[in-house]
Amino acid sequence: MVADYLTIINFLSAGLLALLKVIPISMVLSLIIGIIVGVLGYLQIPILKYIVTLYVTIMRGLPPLTLLLLVFFSGSFVSPIVTAIIVLSIYHGAYVAEIIRAGIMAIPKGQHEGADSIGLSVLSKMVHVIMPQVWLSIIPSLVGQYVILIKDTTLISAIGVMELLNYARQIMQVVYRPVGVYVVVAIFFFIICYCLERLSKYLERRIKAKTIL
């Protein structure tokens, strides 16, 4: 039995490695998309504001699996893993954008006026005054969104990415322990999400220590 579990863990580790490529890259890309779209959404620049609204509305109205299959079968990207990263980034980027926009809107008007009153450009104001304060308030929501992103990676098995679930299906046929296999899969996912949560608590504490509001 122990040998079976060692085989399962060993076999699933390859799937875990694939996920450890998809997850951080998708997180970083969705954050970049989220910052750009969130700030543009807040600034309400003519024309761009409609594009931003359209993008966010479409992403929020689509199930991620549908989007994944749509992009994959449209043949836009050669590799399933690239498709998965791009779809997850674009999809979750819309949600991150809304979190960031809401974070900016929660910053008191006085902070914007304080920055304006010393002649800062919009970019300087955002980079030096507003966004550093936004991070503190949005870390919990952002982590929540990233936990959803991590869970959504289970969907990418549908387009043939060799990740945990695909490996799980394969090893199940060898060891005939479906519950055992999925318990290991569940533990792997739990560890990733738990680590992320601990990291967010650490970041929150660090930022709070540096900022006495």
Add this chain to the structure above:
Amino acid sequence: MNQNKQIIVEFKDVVKQFEKDLVVLDHLNMNFYDGETHVLCGRSGAGKSTLIRCINYLEKINSGQILVEGEPVTKKHARTIRKKCAMVFQSFNLFPHMTILENALLGPMKALGQHKGEMIDQIGTYFEKVGLENKMDALPGELSGGQKQRAAIVRALAMNPDLILFDEPTSALDPEMIGEVLNVMEKLADEGRTMIVVTHEMGFARVAADKISFMDAGKIVSTCAPDKFFTDPGHESVERFLKQIL
């Protein structure tokens, strides 16, 4: 009495409305002069804060024109004008994630393009002037209200502005902290800095102002020197206001 002084801010028939029926500045014509400390007083809602917020384009006027050193206050010129007109707010508006030294350095470095090395000594002398030389590395959250407001004054001075706008700088302070901020403002007035001060502190107006204007319902009702303002303001509403406040 203004023959030798240059106009620094000029209001020409300025109208500011917040809603259709709420006229806050009502066809206002007024000049502010270089080197003067001009105190604006009046009841709450008279339009005092809105008036100074229009000068640096924190509020947009509906009609008329405001000129700062001859330059029209428009969206296009807003940043240029803000670099010349620093502002001190009622609620300080210091950036909580930066030390007060970083707060003071941000404008000169990012808006004026100056280097930290050039500015640090100058800003150090401003902190000494307001008695915060030992607190420069403190975050705003670690300071009292009076200290925060003095730090906000340093942030304004660091821009080396031609004009400083004060929007009720002592209204959010506990009584024992008002004096320390007013002392700093009196020093600045003595140095001949150009200041427009919205305040209810009539003691400050009496000793530090070159001129006092009284606003009522979006109009300037009276403008005169402090001696005349407190003895013979020449308008019934000013006399009523002074009776209530003094």
